[in-house]
Each structure stands twice: as C-alpha cells, then as structure tokens.
Amino acid sequence: xxxxxxxxxxxxxxxxxxxxxxxxxxxxxxxxxxxxxxxxxxxxxxxxxxxxxxxxxxxxxxxxxxxxxxxxxxxxxxxxxxxxxxxxxxxxxxxxxxxxxxxxxxxxxxxxxxxxxxxxxxxxxxxxxxxxxxxxxxxxxxxxxxxxxxxxxxxxxxxxxxxxxxxxxxxxxxxxxxxxxxxxxxxxxxxxxxxxxxxxxxxxxxxxxxxxxxxxxxxxxxxxxxxxxxxxxxxxxxxxxxxxxxxxxxxxxxxxxxxxxxxxxxxxxxxxxxxxxxxxxxxxxxxxxxxxxxxxxxxxxxxxxxxxxxxxxxxxxxxxxxxxxxxxxxxxxxxxxxxxxxxxxxxxxxxxxxxxxxxxxxxxxxxxxxxxxxxxxxxxxxxxxxxxxxxxxxxxxxxxxxxxxxxxxxxxxxxxxxxxxxxxxxxxx
Amino acid sequence: xxxxxxxxxxxxxxxxxxxxxxxxxxxxxxxxxxxxxxxxxxxxxxxxxxxxxxxxxxxxxxxxxxxxxxxxxxxxxxxxxxxxxxxxxxxxxxxxxxxxxxxxxxxxxxxxxxxxxxxxxxxxxxxxxxxxxxxxxxxxxxxxxxxxxxxxxxxxxxxxxxxxxxxxxxxxxxxxxxxxxxxxxxxxxxxxxxxxxxxxxxxxxxxxxxxxxxxxxxxxxxxxxxxxxxxxxxxxxx
Numbered sequence: 015x016x017x018x019x020x021x022x023x024x025x026x027x028x029x030x031x032x033x034x035x036x037x038x039x040x041x042x043x044x045x046x047x048x049x050x051x052x053x054x055x056x057x058x059x060x061x062x063x064x065x066x067x068x069x070x071x072x073x074x075x076x077x078x079x080x081x082x083x084x085x086x087x088x089x090x091x092x093x094x095x096x097x098x099x100x101x102x103x104x105x106x107x108x109x110x111x112x113x114x115x116x117x118x119x120x121x122x123x124x125x126x127x128x129x130x131x132x133x134x135x136x137x138x139x140x141x142x143x144x145x146x147x148x149x150x151x152x153x154x155x156x157x158x159x160x161x162x163x164x165x166x167x168x169x170x171x172x173x174x175x176x177x178x179x180x181x182x183x184x185x186x187x188x189x190x191x192x193x194x195x196x197x198x199x200x201x202x203x204x205x206x207x208x209x210x211x212x213x214x215x216x217x218x219x220x221x222x223x224x225x226x227x228x229x230x231x232x233x234x235x236x237x238x239x240x241x242x243x244x245x246x247x248x249x250x251x252x253x254x255x256x257x258x259x260x261x262x263x264x265x266x267x268x269x270x271x272x273x274x275x276x277x278x279x280x281x282x283x284x285x286x287x288x289x290x291x292x293x294x295x296x297x298x299x300x301x302x303x304x305x306x307x308x309x310x311x312x313x314x315x316x317x318x319x320x321x322x323x324x325x326x327x328x329x330x331x332x333x334x335x336x337x338x339x340x341x342x343x344x345x346x347x348x349x350x351x352x353x354x355x356x357x358x359x360x361x362x363x364x365x366x367x368x369x370x371x372x373x374x375x376x377x378x379x380x381x382x383x384x385x386x387x388x389x390x391x392x393x394x395x396x397x398x399x400x401x402x403x404x405x406x407x408x409x410x411x412x413x414x415x416x417x418x419x420x421x422x423x424x425x426x427x428x429x430x431x432x433x434x435x436x437x438x439x440x441x442x443x
Numbered sequence: 444x445x446x447x448x449x450x451x452x453x454x455x456x457x458x459x460x461x462x463x464x465x466x467x468x469x470x471x472x473x474x475x476x477x478x479x480x481x482x483x484x485x486x487x488x489x490x491x492x493x494x495x496x497x498x499x500x501x502x503x504x505x506x507x508x509x510x511x512x513x514x515x516x517x518x519x520x521x522x523x524x525x526x527x528x529x530x531x532x533x534x535x536x537x538x539x540x541x542x543x544x545x546x547x548x549x550x551x552x553x554x555x556x557x558x559x560x561x562x563x564x565x566x567x568x569x570x571x572x573x574x575x576x577x578x579x580x581x582x583x584x585x586x587x588x589x590x591x592x593x594x595x596x597x598x599x600x601x602x603x604x605x606x607x608x609x610x611x612x613x614x615x616x617x618x619x620x621x622x623x624x625x626x627x628x629x630x631x632x633x634x635x636x637x638x639x640x641x642x643x644x645x646x647x648x649x650x651x652x653x654x655x656x657x658x659x660x661x662x663x664x665x666x667x668x669x670x671x672x673x674x675x676x677x678x679x680x681x
Contacts, residue, residue, distance in 0.1 A: 352527075
C-alpha cells in the first residue's frame with residue numbers, strides 16, 4: 015500500500031517536488047531562526063565570564079553593559095581615577111581592570127587599559143585571553159589587536175598604528191603625532207574582543223595630552239622616559255600614585271574573591287559618595303538585556319511558524335486538488351476491494367512522505383547554508399555559528415511539523431473517504 | 444451450497460433523500476458459470492444495480508445474495524473483502540492506474556484479496572506468473588506487459604483490465620460496458636477472450652451494456668426494463 019502511495023506520488027512528481035520544496039524552505043526558516051536565537055544567546059553570554067561587577071559613571075545598566083562589553087554606543091559620563099582607586103581598595107576585590115574608551119582605529123574601538131586586562135579578563139567558559147602572535151603591551155606606545163582587526167586591516171606585529179579621536183570610521187583628528195607599534199595580536203575568541211584595539215592607559219594619556227592638554231596630566235613637554243617611569247610605578251603599585259595616567263575612565267571591571275559579595279558591593283558602589291557610580295552584575299544585566307530582545311525574537315519565531323503553516327497549506331491545497339484528478343484511481347482501488355479507510359490511509363501516508371522528505375531536505379539544506387554562511391557570520395557579526403547536530407528543541411519542531419502535516423492531511427483523507435462511499439465505482443468525469 | 448451466484452429478492456434501492464426508488468427488482472438470480480448480458484438504456488439503473496451487487500451501496504429493502512452471502516448482513520469491511528476476493532470488475536474505460544506497468548496493474552488485483560492469492564498459490568504459481576499467463580492468453584506481448592499502462596492502446600488496456608478482473612479466479616466477473624470504447628472487431632475479440640477465460644476458471648460473467656447488437660453473442664440476455672419495476676424517470680445513469 016505504501017509502495018502504491020509512492021508510485022502515485024511519483025506520477026505527480028512535479029507538484030510533489032514543489033510541495034516538498036515549500037516544506038523544506040519553511041523548515042529551514044524555522045530551524046534557522048531557532049538556531050540563530052539559541053546561538054546568539056550563547057554567544058552573548060559567552061562574551062564575558064569571571065567578571066563579577068562592571069562599574070561606570072551613573073548610567074543605565076544596559077548602556078553600561080553594551081558599551082563596556084560590546085563596544086556598542088558610547089558612555090557620555092566617566093568615572094574619575096580617584097574612584098578607580100577607591101574601587102581597588104574595597105574589601106573582597108580580587109582584581110580590577112580599568113577601561114577608557116572613545117577613540118578608534120579606522121572604525122574599530124580602542125580600549126585603553128593596563129596589563130590586568132590580559133591577566134584577568136575571561137570569556138566563554140572562564141577562558142583567558144591568548145596571544146596568536148607577540149605579547150601584551152610593555153611600553154606606552156605599543157598596542158594589541160583583536161583577531162578580526164588584525165585580519166581586516168592586514169596588520170601584523172611590528173606594524174605602526176594611528177589612533178583617531180572619536181569612535182567614527184572617519185575622523186578628522188588623527189593622533190598621528192603619536193603612532194603606536196603593534197606588539198601583540200590576540201587569538202580569536204568569537205566575541206567583540208576580536209573587534210577592538212588595546213593600548214595602555216598611559217598611551218591614551220599621551221595622545222590625549224597632545225590633543226587636550228587640559229583634560230590629561232600629560233602635557234606636550236612630557237618626555238617619553240617619564241612615561242616609562244610612570245608605567246613602572248603603575249605596575250608596581252595599584253594603590254595611590256602621584257600622577258594617574260589618565261584622569262577619567264569609562265568603566266572598571268571587577269573580579270571578587272567570593273561571588274556572594276557582589277550584591278553588597280553593588281549597593282555600596284551605587285551609594286558611593288565620592289561621585290555617582292553604577293555597578294552592575296554582567297550575568298544579570300545580560301539576561302535583562304536579552305529579555306528586551308525577546309519581543310524581536312518572538313516576532314521572528316511567529317513569522318517562521320506562519321511560513322511553516324503556509325507550506326503545509328500548500329500541501330493541503332495540492333492534495334485536495336489532486337483528489338479530483340484521482341477519482342478514477344480511487345474508483346479502481348475501490349473496485350479491487352480497497353476499503354474507504356484504505357483510501358484515507360493512502361492520503362495520510364502521502365502527506366507523511368511529502369512532509370518527511372520536505373523536512374529532511376530542509377535540514378540538509380540548513381546545514382549546507384550554515385556551513386557556507388558561518389565565515390560570513392563570524393566576520394560581519396562576530397558571531398560563531400557552530401554546526402552542531404539537531405537539538406531537542408529542533409527535533410520537537412520537526413515533530414510538530416510532521417504532526418501538523420498529518421492532522422492537516424485528515425481533511426483530504428476524509429474527503430477521499432467520503433467520495434469512496436458516495437461515488438462507489440462510478441466516476442463523473 | 445446453492446448453484447446461485449447472485450440472487451436478488453424484493454430488492455428496492457433509492458438514493459438518500461429521494462422519494463422514489465430507482466431500482467425495484469422482485470426476483471432475479473444468476474447461476475454459477477452462466478454468462479449473462481444485462482441490457483438497459485442509459486439511466487435505467489444498470490450501474491446502480493452493479494454497485495449494489497458489488498457491495499458498494501446497500502439495498503433499501505430486500506436482499507442480494509452473492510455466493511450465499513446476504514450483503515445486507517455484512518459490514519462495509521466484509522463487503523469490501525468479499526468484493527476483493529470474489530468479484531472482478533471491469534470498467535467502461537480508464538481501468539488502469541497509469542503510473543504502473545500493465546503487469547503491476549494486474550497484480551494489483553490480489554493486493555486486498557488473500558483468497559485470490561491463495562487460489563493462485565494452490566495452482567503452484569506465483570502472482571507474477573499467474574499475471575503473465577493471463578496477459579499472454581489475452582494476447583499481450585512480454586514487452587507490452589512491462590510497458591506503462593498509459594502507453595497501451597484502449598483495446599490493450601481493456602484486455603489488461605480483463606486480466607486483472609480474472610486473476611486469482613474470482614467467482615463473479617462484472618463488466619460494466621467494457622466494450623463501448625472498442626470498435627466492432629476488437630469488441631468481438633474481447634468478448635470471446637473473456638468467455639474463454641471465464642469458462643476456463645469457472646467464473647460467472649455479468650455483462651452490462653446498452654448495446655443490443657451484443658445480445659446475439661450471449662447465451663442469456665436480460666432486459667433491465669423487464670426486471671426493474673420501479674417507475675422510470677429518465678434520471679442520470681448513476
């Protein structure tokens with residue numbers, strides 16, 4: 015009987031293939047959206063780990079998170095060097111990473127920091143940063159590039175680098191008086207880290223000293239030797255130094271000795287009297303931000319579900335239309351003793367065959383597309399799409415598509431059943 | 444076991460919702476091994492009678508016995524099974540599934556009919572062998588038997604349909620105007636072949652037509668208008 019269904023379908027292969035194709039495309043869309051959603055969330059959560067608090071000037075938690083971790087948007091307010099020193103001395107603080115942002119290299123954000131960045135920053139599953147080439151910056155006019163920046167700009171260790179003021183792609187105020195030399199290139203992380211340039215705080219102080227002497231302590235008359243000395247000082251003592259390398263920072267990442275301290279510290283920092291500060295817990299802030307994206311995510315899911323339904327309706331239409339031209343076939347089967355229920359089963363099994371092939375083709379195409387598009391995703395969105403096998407949710411979706419198809423096929427099957435009883439062996443052609 | 448293949452008593456049949464019956468046959472029977480021509484004009488209820496005998500529709504009153512089975516006491520499923528096992532049906536035309544070969548079309552006859560398979564096995568043949576034998580008898584070459592059904596001529600298609608009806612020796616062959624699409628020489632040849640094969644297997648033949656010229660070839664001819672006492676209203680032939 016199943017063979018008969020296949021032979022009959024093969025006889026109508028043009029429409030059958032079209033039906034398979036529409037089901038395949040809707041499967042790709044549904045699974046694709048699901049996959050991007052899950053992986054985006056994973057990538058998102060992987061951008062930062064091990065950091066217990068992010069502290070910035072008084073601002074919204076999403077803004078602080080996005081600008082410090084994702085380099086999206088700019089922090090208009092800054093926190094002072096004094097506050098940074100205060101944070102370092104808080105009880106339970108294991109390490110801190112200062113971050114000063116706002117400059118760029120040909121559109122890529124520049125993060126001014128110190129070597130604590132390479133020592134303490136973690137992403138993914140508590141992974142430390144690794145160098146693909148070179149090492150961390152050791153003197154103030156050296157820089158470290160993220161993997162993508164090095165790739166895109168075609169730069170290598172030893173090449174010179176000019177930092178521009180402002181975060182735009184085109185800047186009229188290049189700090190070309192003070193070129194940096196590339197000392198290291200980070201290994202790829204699949205996070206926004208790949209898309210940034212890292213320079214020492216002192217380097218930033220120097221270039222900004224040139225540009226805005228009023229803002230920073232480094233006047234144009236400062237000697238390079240002095241800077242070296244200063245950096246030495248800084249590396250040796252994280253506590254009070256006479257002259258800070260920069261007056262203001264954009265954000266400070268903090269690691270704690272024990273995680274439960276975080277809540278209390280958040281309260282302490284938020285009520286700090288020295289200056290208005292905001293402390294956020296990155297995990298919580300990520301979740302909060304992800305929730306705001308859920309509307310978009312849901313809209314995508316709804317659209318793809320509708321596309322699946324459209325695909326199934328296409329199949330329903332085809333099956334119903336085929337009933338008319340197959341009345342003769344049905345009458346012949348009926349004359350051979352096929353019961354009405356057999357004809358019902360014939361239609362349902364046809365729908366199962368069409369949907370199963372459609373879904374399989376869709377899954378096959380999805381993996382092909384993912385394999386082909388993965389480098390593009392990585393390059394343009396900094397987003398790693400891993401070609402992992404179907405997840406349980408995806409299996410569930412496939413099962414739902416098949417069940418919906420079977421349910422829908424009951425309509426033409428029921429009509430075939432009714433026709434079988436009413437028409438009998440005569441067919442009005 | 445009586446000699447009756449088909450026995451009808453006090454039969455009336457009306458379509459659902461209709462006031463008047465289209466068929467009312469007080470008494471009629473066909474004995475085993477007979478070759479009966481039922482002649483009737485279009486709209487006289489020929490096809491309705493056949494679908495009642497085949498167990499597709501049920502009589503409104505009275506009974507039809509096919510091989511001593513009172514159809515009114517059988518369930519839908521049992522009637523389907525009886526038809527599969529004991530009735531070979533030949534349509535006017537378009538008998539075959541176009542996407543199967545001639546041989547596959549013939550073999551389809553045993554798909555729902557275990558009794559037919561059994562009878563073939565008892566004669567020591569496989570289903571494929573039996574189908575080939577029949578098709579050879581009916582004059583289809585080996586090449587034609589493997590051809591897709593839709594590439595055969597109408598005459599060849601009707602012979603394939605006959606082979607399918609005959610496969611596995613069902614007790615009753617019902618032919619519903621099987622020759623109306625054939626020209627005269629093919630028609631006579633077809634009827635002769637059908638007679639031969641029915642005689643060989645001992646099948647009863649119930650042949651329905653509007654064509655009075657075929658009457659001379661049949662030993663037994665029945666006018667449906669004489670059997671049917673229902674008032675004729677000139678309805679569509681359903």
